[in-house]
Amino acid sequence: MIRRALIPFTVLMLVTGGLRADEIDGSLRLAAERIAVSTCATCHGPRGHSIAPKFPVLAGQHANYLLAQLQAFKAQTRGDPDALGYMWGMAAPLDDTTMAALADYYGRQRPEAGQRGDxxxxxxxxxxxxxxxxxxxxxxxxxxxxxxxxxxxxxxxxxxxxxxxxxxxxxxxxxxxxxxxxxxxxxxxxxxxxxxxxxxxxxxxxx
Amino acid sequence: MLNIRRARTAAALVAMFMALIGSKAHAVPSFARQTGMACEACHTVFPELTHFGRMFKANGYTLDNLKQVRDINSQKEDLLLLSTLAPLSAMVQLSETWLNQPLPDVTDHGAHSQTSTTGFPQQLSLFYAGKIAPHLGAMIQITYDNASGSIGMDNTDVRFAKNLLLPEDRSLIYGISLNNNPTVQDLWNSTPAWGFPYASSNAVVSPIAAAQIDGTLAQDVAGLTAYLMWNESLYGEAGVYHSAKQGATNAITGAAGPLDGTTSNVIDGASPYARIAYERQWRRHDLEIGAYGASFRLYPGGTASAPAPLTGPVNRFSDIAEDLQYQFIGERDLFSLQATHIHESMQLDASYSSGVAINPSDDLNTTRITGTYYFRRKYGVTFGHFATSGSGDADLYPAAPAPGVITSANGRPDTHGWIGELNYLPWLNVKLSLQYVAYGEFNGGSTNYDGFGRNASANNTTYALLWLAF
Missing domain, CATH: 1.10.760.10 (Cytochrome c-like domain)
Structure with a gap:
């Protein structure tokens, strides 16, 4: 599901990982949304509101931070167990542009209310x-x-x-x-x- | 005499079928190679699926993180997206089976078989499991089985799937499955094709009765089903099955068909299949409830030595089943529970008119419930209960004129018992299992069920398995 084919070729020409939000156009946003809904949401929940606590909540997370993590997964420099088990594979086919668009998507989602504990x-x-x-x-x-x-x-x-x-x-x-x-x-x-x-x-x- | 012969033939077919389904389980490392994700993403412990595994399957096995061989046309449309690594894998099952009491030796009255059997291998499978093209994927299994000593087609599911983006970032998966075993395309482990036990001995005495949807037609049919899954929670599927016999040869053409009266249990036309399920997740919990069913119209047919034309009355089997699955997936502790109940109504117009069934209609109920606990995906224990009961029919479930173990002295299908299993996985793709099956009742009796002094407990089985998937 995560395919470069989803990304318009004109946008693929952008190779920097530091895309600003205003550089992510509508088609790239839609492509990232499709990836997020069809693939990422299975673990990270709808709009980044993860249900299972094994997987982090992404809604409202800073795009810069998310992009850095995706790049670390792809470079295989983040080595906690679930990074190896899940995200190394997931991030492997993502180019910097797609990663930036995904990070932007989750950064724009509204966080939910917290859950009280003891x-x-x-x-x-x-x-x-x-x-x-x-x-x-x-x-x-x-x-x-x-x-x-x-x-x-x-x-x-x-x-x-x-x-x-x-x-x-x-x-x-x-x-x-x-x-x-x-x-x-x-x-x-x-x-x-x-x-x-x-x-x-x-x-x-x-x- | 004819009745007895047909009844014995039917019993032999049941036995052959049960031997086949005894080796149904699978694990497919090529999915891990294709996605770059570890087994635990899709499985609690193979072959039980997690929610992610179910979605991977529903999306057509196409999630692919490998480098692609690619071609496009001048309109920049993809003509080819082929993984540089073919999604191939293999599976080997080596086993040892001990029967509680030896079987009669057919070569000499009073003599007995050995009590233990070594399967080396019990089963060896090769898989193509993964993406074929964008939105098109497959799990195709070819298996060598030591009971037949030959290689044959095993479970197969070829599917096309797409994912539609709905308002408010909800998803709708829609797809089509071409498969050869009703429920092999299903996403949960509470339905027959992927239900517990995931592996069992093929060197045992199996009960005489099973519902059609409970594996009886496995690998002998071809199904085309369409499915929808809304928001990864509500699932609906409908389709039809048609006979697709393996190893059948038409006597006139010498070719693979058309099927004729030398083939048994042939579907009249196409048989409908339907499935509905709802899955809900909360924190580490996952609950599914659902129903599935099918209605099969079967010509009894015959064999090469005793043919019966594929015309006239048919036997109708209406199977309606409910199922439930609960999973708790923690970092250290994993627990799952699967249950299903299958009710089969039989309208045996063909068998009744030919004297193969005493009653014009019968019914059969099957219930299975299984609970599994795993510690760190390494050490596991499973307990399960199984029970089959139904109307008595002395011709459908016949007694044998000489010592025979897949028979019923009182013409009843009733069987129940317990199954326990210990598992150890030194690695996620290597499983060592020790399984015990204990029968409280077998083919209608707890004692002397065959009329020749064999008790249900004589068929209790201890089974040790080394299961390698690579």
């Missing part, structure tokens, strides 16, 4: 997210991901993300299966119960 865990998670834990050497997550966890630039939106997915990523950072230096350092010192607290808090956040 109040005590949520409160602890909020504390870590907003203030960090100086004694444990944990910086506030909001310093990069924004005060409302809606992300900034290359730092992904985390609000409304599944607890299970966030936990899996934190563990992948911890073990360096997913090799991101900043997050590896933080996940090394973040105890599991605090990981769960932060993830529970993040899942509770809405748009």
């Amino acid at each position: 109040p005590a865990l949520t409160a602890r998670g909020q504390q870590i997210y907003q203030q960090g834990d100086a004694t444990a050497g944990i910086p506030p997550c909001g310093a990069c991901h924004g005060p409302h966890a809606d992300g900034t630039g290359m730092y992904p939106r985390l609000a409304g993300q599944h607890v299970e997915y966030l936990m899996k990523q934190l563990r992948s950072f911890q073990s360096n299966l997913r090799n991101v230096a900043i997050m590896h350092g933080i996940a090394q010192v973040l105890p599991v119960h605090d990981m769960l607290a932060v993830a529970t808090y993040l899942q509770s956040l809405g748009p």
Whole structure:
């Protein structure tokens, strides 16, 4: 289903991965929408609202971040287990233009309301997210991901993300299966119960 | 004498069929090669499908992430999009079967067969499974089976599918399937062709009765069905089946047909098939409920040595079934439950008039329920219950004049029992299984079911399997 044939040849001439939103024309948008609905939605849900927590919510995610992840899947440099099992294959035939259009599609989708979890865990998670834990050497997550966890630039939106997915990523950072230096350092010192607290808090956040 | 002969022929055919369906299961690594995705994307543990696997199938097996050989015309229309790697794969099943009690040895009254059988291989299959062209894909299986000692056509599903973008980013998949086994084209593991047990011994004593839609016509028919799937949740399908016998030769032409009275159970014209299902996902859970059915008009026909013309009255089999599947797919724990109930109404005008059935009409009910747990997709355990019951018919389910095990002394089809299985997968494409089948009732009796002293438990079976898919 993911085929270059879906993309008009004129657009295929664009080879940079850094397409601006105004460079993605109507036909490319429609092509990306077709791919998203017919293929990506099977795991990532309608309009990026994933149902199964194994797969991340993509609605409202920053296009720059999504594009970087798709490029990392294609280059096989992102190495967490589901990246290998699912996304290396999925991203293989995508060119930069298609990836940019897909990232743009999901970036334009409206996030849904968060899901509340255990109040005590949520409160602890909020504390870590907003203030960090100086004694444990944990910086506030909001310093990069924004005060409302809606992300900034290359730092992904985390609000409304599944607890299970966030936990899996934190563990992948911890073990360096997913090799991101900043997050590896933080996940090394973040105890599991605090990981769960932060993830529970993040899942509770809405748009 | 004629009745007995026909009845024994029917019993022998049932036995041959059951031996064939004993080796029905499949796993197709060429799909993984084509998509670049690991087995776990499409399977919980092969061959049970996940939601993604079902959508991959519904979309015609065409998701292809390989480099393509391509051709276009001057209008820039695609003339060819061919994967550089052919979607080929193979499967080998090596097995050992132990029967609880040996079978009578037909060469000498009082002697017995061996109790164990080695299948080396029990089955070896080659697959073309994947994209053929844009929107067109197939799973075509050719199998060597040690019971026949020959190579033959196995399950096949060729399908064309497209995906329509609906308002509000909903999808509608529509497609056509050409296949050779009613329900082989189905997406869920609660229907017969892909239901548990996914592999079983072909060196066992199988029950005398099975509904037509429950594999009886597998690989002997050709079906053309059309389907719709709305928003990856509501599924509807309708089509027809026509006889497509394998190994049949017309005595006059010496060619593959037309079929005549030397062939048994031939469909009169085309038989309708229908399916409806609804699937709902929430978090890690996935629930499907559905119904399926078919109505077959069959000429009993005959064999080369005892032909019977394909004219006159027919036997009508109306099969209506319900099914249910639940899956929980966690990172560590996976659980699934499948259940189906098939009700078959038989209007046996042909068999009744020729004395092969005592009753002009009979019925048969089959129920199966199976629960499976896997730990990290590595260690698995399955328990299941199966039961078949129906109206008694001493000619349709005959007693044997001499010791024979696929018979019924009281003319009843009733069989029930339990099945348990342990699985270990060192890798996702290698499965080691140990299975036990225990019968509480067999062909109408728990004791002396054949009239020659054989009990149902004598047919209990232990089955060890090494299943390689590559």
